[in-house]
Amino acid sequence: MSASEVIDELKELPLREQAEVFRFLGEQLRSTALAAQPKTEYAKDAEFEAAMKKVFEENAGLMRRRLGMPPA
Numbered sequence: 001m002s003a004s005e006v007i008d009e010l011k012e013l014p015l016r017e018q019a020e021v022f023r024f025l026g027e028q029l030r031s032t033a034l035a036a037q038p039k040t041e042y043a044k045d046a047e048f049e050a051a052m053k054k055v056f057e058e059n060a061g062l063m064r065r066r067l068g069m070p071p072a
Helices: 003-012 015-036 045-058 060-066
Strands: none
Touching: 045 060
């Protein structure tokens, strides 16, 4: 059965049954979307600390100016 045939049959259903189908489809879409999302990976504490140190060292002058502090 094609999608257009399914849609035509869906249109013929009573509203209560259409609502049940829509509820099911919504659940399917949500679970599929969640499964398709890439897993979030976080930096380890040591990696974060090293990156933070590098950013602050390389941009110390900019950050001091932004905070209204005198140059070091």
